[in-house]
Amino acid sequence: MNRRETLKALGLAAAGTGLLISSCGPETKTNADKGATVKVPEKLPGVQDFEQERNNKLNAEHFFNEHEMATITVLADIIIPKDAVSGSASEAGVPAFIEFIVKDMPDHQIPMRGGLKWLDVQAFKSYGKAFADCSEKDQIALVDQIAYPAQAKPGMQQGVSFFSRMRELTLSGFYTSEIGVKDIGYVGNLPGIWDGVPKDVLDQYGFTMND
Amino acid sequence: MASYQIKENPTVYDAVIVGSGAGGGMAGYILAKAGLKVLMLEAGPFFDPAKDSLQLRMPWESPRRGASTIRPFGDFDAAYGGWELEGEPYTTAAGTDFDWFRARMLGGRTNHWGRISLRMGPDDFKPKDGVTDEWPITYDELKPFYDRVDRMIGVYGTKEGLHNEPDGIFLKPPKPRLNELFIKKGAKKAGVMVIAGRGAVLTEALAGSEGRGTCFFCGQCGRSCKVYGDFSSSSCLVIPAIKTGNLTVLDNAMVREVLTNDEGLATGVSYVDKNDLQEYTVKGKMVILGASACESARLLLNSKSAAHPAGLGNSSGLVGRYLHDSTGSSLGGFLPQLLDRKRYNEDGAGSVHIYSPWWLDNKKLNFPRGYHIEYGGGLHMPSYGYLNWVPAVNHLVPGKDGQKKAQGGYGQSLKEDARRFYGANVGMAGRGTALARKDNYCEIDPAKVDKFGIPVLRFHYKWAAEEVAQAKHMQETFQSIMHEMGAIITSNIPGPDSSYGLETPGKIIHEGGTTRMGNDPKNSVLNKYCQSHDCQNLFVVDAAPFVQQGDKNLTWSILALSMRTADYILEQKNKLNIG
Numbered sequence: 066m067n068r069r070e071t072l073k074a075l076g077l078a079a080a081g082t083g084l085l086i087s088s089c090g091p092e093t094k095t096n097a098d099k100g101a102t103v104k105v106p107e108k109l110p111g112v113q114d115f116e117q118e119r120n121n122k123l124n125a126e127h128f129f130n131e132h133e134m135a136t137i138t139v140l141a142d143i144i145i146p147k148d149a150v151s152g153s154a155s156e157a158g159v160p161a162f163i164e165f166i167v168k169d170m171p172d173h174q175i176p177m178r179g180g181l182k183w184l185d186v187q188a189f190k191s192y193g194k195a196f197a198d199c200s201e202k203d204q205i206a207l208v209d210q211i212a213y214p215a216q217a218k219p220g221m222q223q224g225v226s227f228f229s230r231m232r233e234l235t236l237s238g239f240y241t242s243e244i245g246v247k248d249i250g251y252v253g254n255l256p257g258i259w260d261g262v263p264k265d266v267l268d269q270y271g272f273t274m275n276d
Numbered sequence: 277m278a279s280y281q282i283k284e285n286p287t288v289y290d291a292v293i294v295g296s297g298a299g300g301g302m303a304g305y306i307l308a309k310a311g312l313k314v315l316m317l318e319a320g321p322f323f324d325p326a327k328d329s330l331q332l333r334m335p336w337e338s339p340r341r342g343a344s345t346i347r348p349f350g351d352f353d354a355a356y357g358g359w360e361l362e363g364e365p366y367t368t369a370a371g372t373d374f375d376w377f378r379a380r381m382l383g384g385r386t387n388h389w390g391r392i393s394l395r396m397g398p399d400d401f402k403p404k405d406g407v408t409d410e411w412p413i414t415y416d417e418l419k420p421f422y423d424r425v426d427r428m429i430g431v432y433g434t435k436e437g438l439h440n441e442p443d444g445i446f447l448k449p450p451k452p453r454l455n456e457l458f459i460k461k462g463a464k465k466a467g468v469m470v471i472a473g474r475g476a477v478l479t480e481a482l483a484g485s486e487g488r489g490t491c492f493f494c495g496q497c498g499r500s501c502k503v504y505g506d507f508s509s510s511s512c513l514v515i516p517a518i519k520t521g522n523l524t525v526l527d528n529a530m531v532r533e534v535l536t537n538d539e540g541l542a543t544g545v546s547y548v549d550k551n552d553l554q555e556y557t558v559k560g561k562m563v564i565l566g567a568s569a570c571e572s573a574r575l576l577l578n579s580k581s582a583a584h585p586a587g588l589g590n591s592s593g594l595v596g597r598y599l600h601d602s603t604g605s606s607l608g609g610f611l612p613q614l615l616d617r618k619r620y621n622e623d624g625a626g627s628v629h630i631y632s633p634w635w636l637d638n639k640k641l642n643f644p645r646g647y648h649i650e651y652g653g654g655l656h657m658p659s660y661g662y663l664n665w666v667p668a669v670n671h672l673v674p675g676k677d678g679q680k681k682a683q684g685g686y687g688q689s690l691k692e693d694a695r696r697f698y699g700a701n702v703g704m705a706g707r708g709t710a711l712a713r714k715d716n717y718c719e720i721d722p723a724k725v726d727k728f729g730i731p732v733l734r735f736h737y738k739w740a741a742e743e744v745a746q747a748k749h750m751q752e753t754f755q756s757i758m759h760e761m762g763a764i765i766t767s768n769i770p771g772p773d774s775s776y777g778l779e780t781p782g783k784i785i786h787e788g789g790t791t792r793m794g795n796d797p798k799n800s801v802l803n804k805y806c807q808s809h810d811c812q813n814l815f816v817v818d819a820a821p822f823v824q825q826g827d828k829n830l831t832w833s834i835l836a837l838s839m840r841t842a843d844y845i846l847e848q849k850n851k852l853n854i855g
Contacts, residue, residue, distance in 0.1 A: 106337050111328035113321075113356060116346055120339050144686045151691075162341070166660075169345050213682040215671070232686065233664045240658045240694065241335035241342070248691070249698050250619035251657055254332055256492035259624045261451030266618055272457050 123168040129178075136181050136197045137163055137231075143208055144235040151248035154239050162238035173230070180227025187224065282546065282555045289315040291845070292545055292560030294531045294575065297384030298831050299817035299838040300566025301509030305516065306842035308523035312849075315558055316514065317529040317547055319567075320356055320380030323387060325500035325511050329354060332494060332502075335659050342659030348377070350659060354387035354500035354508075355379040363727030367734045374599075374718070374735035375782035376570060382527060383510025384568065385785065386831065387500040391476040391507060391627035392650070393431045393832040395422050397440030400826035407644045408712055408824040412795045412804035415442065421836035421843075429507045429835070430482040432625075433474035440826075441633040447479045450493070450625040455653045455702050458611055460630060462761025468649070468753060469635040475627025476507035476832075488512065495656070497626025506626065526558075532730055533579045534563050534814065540583030542814045548728045562813040562845070562854055566838065569820040570599070570718050573790035574733050577720045589791070589808040594801050596719050598712040598789040599737060602827065603647065605747040605777035606705035607754035608665075609765040610653075612673050614700035622655050634827055643745035647708025647827045649753070655699035666690075666697045669766050702763055706750035710743050710781070712789045712824045737781040747776035786830055788819030805844040806837060813854045817841050 108117040129137065141154035141163070154160070167173040181196075184207070188196040192203045199207070211217060211224035212232075239245040267273060290312035293300045300316060308314050325331075330352040335341045338351035348358040357379040368374050379385040398415040419442070425431075426445040433446040449472035452460060460470045477497060478490045488511070489503025497506045504511040517523040528550035535543045535557060544559035565572040573596045579588035587595055634646030656662070670693045671683035681689065721734035751770060758765050770777030794800025797809035806821045808814040817838035819830050848854045 106339070109330060109333065109337065111323075111330050111354075116351075119346065124339070145691060146687055148688055148691060150695075162339075165339050166341075166343070169340050169343070208686060212686050213684045215683050229667075229684070232667055232684070232690070233661070236663045236666070236690075236694065237341060237343075237660045240663050241660065243334070243336060246334065246336075246658060249658060249663075249694060251655060251698075252619055253621040253623035253655070254334060254494060254496075254657055255621060256494065257621060259450050259493040259622070262454045262457065262622070263618075263620055266454060266620070267457075269618070270454065270457070270613065276452070276457050276460065 123165060126168055127164075128168050128174065129164055132195070132197070133178070133181050134160055134164065136184065136195070139197050139204065140208075140231055141235045141238075143204065144232050145239045152244050154235050157239050157242035157244040159235055159238035159242070162242075163234050166234060166237075173234070176227060176230055180224075180230065183223055183227060280555070282557055285556065285558045287315075287559065289313050289558065289560040291315070291562050291564055292317070292558055293564045293566060294545060295319075295384065295566035295568065295571070295818065296382050296514050296525065297379075297509050297566060297568065297818065298386050298834040299819070300564070301383065301386070301513035301517075302835050302838035303564050303566060303815075303817045303842045303845075304523050305513040306839055307845065308517040308520045310846050311522060314517070314523045315560065316523060316525045317531055317545065317558075318382050318525060318527045319530045319550075320382065320527065322525065322527045323354075323356070323381040323383055323500075323510050324515060325354065325383075325387065325504065325508055326502050329500040329502045331496050331499045333499075335657060340660060343661070349388060349498060352496070352499050354498065355385060356381040364732075365724065365726060366732050367721045367724060369734060369736045372736045372738050373780040373782075374737040375780055376733070376735070376787075377782065377785045378568065378571070381510075382514060382525065383500075383508045386507065386509040388498050389831060390650075390829070391497050392631070392829045393444075393474050393476040393507075393627075394648070394828035395442045395444060395836075396826045396828050396833050397442055399440045400824070400828070403824070405638065405644050409794070411823045412793055412800075418833075418836050418840065421840045422832065424839060425832060425835045428484070429476055429512055430478045430485060431474055431476050431832070432472075432479045434472040436471050438633060444474070446474070447482065449473060449475075450479060450629045452629050453622045453624055453654050454617070455611060455614065455699075456630045456651060458613065458761045458763075459651050459702065459704075459757065462759075462763070463632060463757045465760035466753070466756040467635075468632050468757060470630050470632050473628035473631050475625060477625045477627050478505050479625065485512075487516070491625055493624055495623030495626050529556075530728055530730070531567070531575060532728065534565075534575060534588050536579070536581050536583060536588060536811065538583065540581070540811055542588070542811055562815065564815045564817055564841075565820075566817045568818050569788045569790045569822075570733055572816050572818055572820045573718055574720070574730075576791065578731055584810065589801055589810045589814055591810045592798055592801055594714075594792065594799070596790050597714050597717045598792050598823075599716050599718055599735070599787060600710045600712040600789045600825065601781050602784040602786040602825070602829075603708040603710045603739075603743050603746050604705060604779040604784040605750045605770070606703060606767075607751065607758065607765060607769070607777070608701065608703040608767045609758050609763040610665075610669065610697065610700040611702055611761065611763050612700070613762060615673065615696050616676070617655075617699050619655065619699075623657075641749065643742045643749065644711070645709035645742075645746070645827065647706040647746060647750060649704050649706050649750075651702070651704050653699075653702035663694050663698065665701065665766055666693050669764070670697070672764055672766075702758075702761075704754050704757065706747070706754070707784060707786075707827055707829065708743075708746045708750070709825070709827045711740070712792070712822075713740070716781070718790065735782075739775065739778060739781065744775045744778060747778035748772075751776045786819075786825065788822035788825050788830055791816045791820040792823045793821045794823065806841040807844070815841055815845065
């Protein structure tokens with residue numbers, strides 16, 4: 066089989082690359098800021114029955130309450146806001162992803178639930194309100210105390226741990242979404258030919274075709 | 277009707293094969309092509325990469341974004357199974373470790389493996405250092421079979437003329453990625469050899485490989501290939517063998533025992549059908565085990581009879597002994613030169629583009645044998661956790677404005693960090709020779725059965741000073757390469773308290789040695805054709821017959837040995853010695 070036949074066998078020769086990307090199945094719903102659940106994809110060929118059943122079961126359960134989801138959404142959008150290049154974490158469905166992943170990985174549950182509570186207690190002590198109800202300025206002032214591990218005051222270390230976890234989950238959710246993959250500039254997952262590093266890039270780093 | 281009965285299939289097959297991975301697949305392929313009627317039992321479901329691969333799926337098509345909650349190598353990886361299987365436990369003796377990876381599916385672990393296809397060398401078969409026992413065969417005896425495997429399945433690489441890293445019949449290798457060019461340069465300065473990778477991927481059309489597509493460079497061999505552009509036993513051996521009309525696959529068939537007659541010859545196997553949980557037996561003129569090194573040993577040990585009181589083929593007492601995996605240790609970092617790098621598709625092939633074969637003389641070292649190095653990093657498809665490292669290291673280099681940032685952060689600044697660091701990561705992992713020792717072994721746990729009522733394995737495996745010294749050397753080498761290439765190390769550098777990052781036994785998924793071959797029946801389980809010394813119509817064709825693997829990933833040697841055994845079976849059959 067030559068390469069053309071290979072692509073034909075994949076059903077891609079006629080379809081072209083654009084279709085390939087858009088045919089990659091349902092995106093997660095982006096109205097997650099309302100606490101919507103992740104839309105678990107239809108069972109893909111090759112996914113075992115027990116895997117799909119588990120996904121469906123997790124998806125039907127709820128872990129975070131409405132207030133927690135609202136706080137997660139505020140935090141996620143502080144961590145990944147909309148900018149000139151791409152949308153925000155909530156636009157990319159990150160809160161719904163976090164709701165799913167804490168059910169999938171229960172080790173996240175106590176640190177996340179407790180961390181959100183910790184944050185509300187801090188907000189209440191400083192500003193007399195839950196974190197999500199604080200002004201943007203006050204929210205940022207609090208986040209600044211827990212977003213930089215090396216600078217955080219001793220009493221804020223629990224917050225640092227929580228924020229680091231929340232940041233990692235947000236990064237995971239965002240950069241694996243359609244919006245995030247486009248932002249980061251991953252342009253692979255397409256049938257093609259690998260013929261080595263492009264010439265202009267070789268030149269940029271002082272390499273030659275023979276390296 | 278009795279509540280317990282065994283259903284007998286009256287057909288007598290020429291050969292009954294247990295397992296459909298590299299070993300079982302190759303034996304089945306050769307025998308079926310030669311016209312033998314073959315029955316292959318597989319403990320998992322049928323799997324055809326053309327239909328069942330999750331190749332080309334984007335991360336958002338997994339609700340956990342490719343995380344490893346269910347499948348140990350992530351949602352898209354083509355291994356059904358893992359370190360723990362529900363209802364199929366194993367145990368470890370106190371003070372010892374072993375992690376046992378099992379893939380239950382047609383083609384077994386060959387559906388997801390790294391396709392790194394290395395031949396063992398002359399010194400691996402006949403060690404000059406006297407540290408481990410010799411194989412009963414030489415490299416030259418196996419070479420014609422390696423050659424046939426190369427021609428039949430396809431492997432890319434470059435001819436290097438290295439004594440203990442024999443060249444094959446190679447397709448053209450994929451060119452290095454950008455980070456690999458830096459690795460080559462840095463490694464050279466550190467005195468470490470780097471050559472083109474050797475992978476079972478069709479980088480160009482392979483003559484005679486009917487029905488297989490060529491690689492289209494998605495870099496996802498681990499998901500198995502829909503166009504059969506890489507080697508999986510399912511796509512390249514078992515499915516073609518089925519097409520001959522001579523091989524029948526019984527899937528979801530968990531084999532309980534090898535059955536023997538009064539003379540001690542194998543007559544077939546008994547198994548549980550996972551669909552109906554009923555007991556069945558099938559008959560064969562010979563039985564070939566390719567269930568994986570530990571599963572084949574387990575089967576033999578569980579097949580006791582008057583003729584084989586210690587377990588089938590175990591008169592030597594060595595079934596389960598000499599269990600050995602590879603050593604493994606790794607280190608990660610990033611290349612500041614690659615911050616804000618240009619984006620383009622560098623998925624490449626799903627096996628390694630470059631690697632370092634063992635390059636040193638052990639006379640000058642405090643451990644025997646060696647390791648090879650595999651390298652990683654670059655502009656890959658993001659998945660769960662993929663960019664977690666960025667906020668942990670963003671303070672280590674000045675930003676675009678020349679100012680250093682505080683570690684961590686959020687917002688616009690974090691988004692810029694993600695864009696800046698993406699693709700600048702670099703990693704390296706050593707895979708080395710772990711010595712085959714009699715005292716590292718698996719046996720039947722006297723007190724425990726799995727959900728089918730089959731007694732389970734208990735492992736006894738401890739690393740010794742040689743493996744720890746090797747891991748220490750790996751870490752020193754990695755640091756030296758990182759330094760020479762100007763990389764910043766971001767992993768915690770493992771020290772003596774963690775045995776220098778030495779992975780626990782089993783973790784590299786290269787286990788072998790449990791029915792080793794040899795010329796002396798007192799000192800080995802199989803003869804040099806992988807035929808039982810005690811039972812002439814019983815063969816083992818997975819990694820169990822290995823006397824001692826080199827630092828070469830063992831699949832290519834399993835394929836060559838199984839092909840050789842299948843040829844021997846055909847030859848013996850013609851001479852009417854068996855079957």
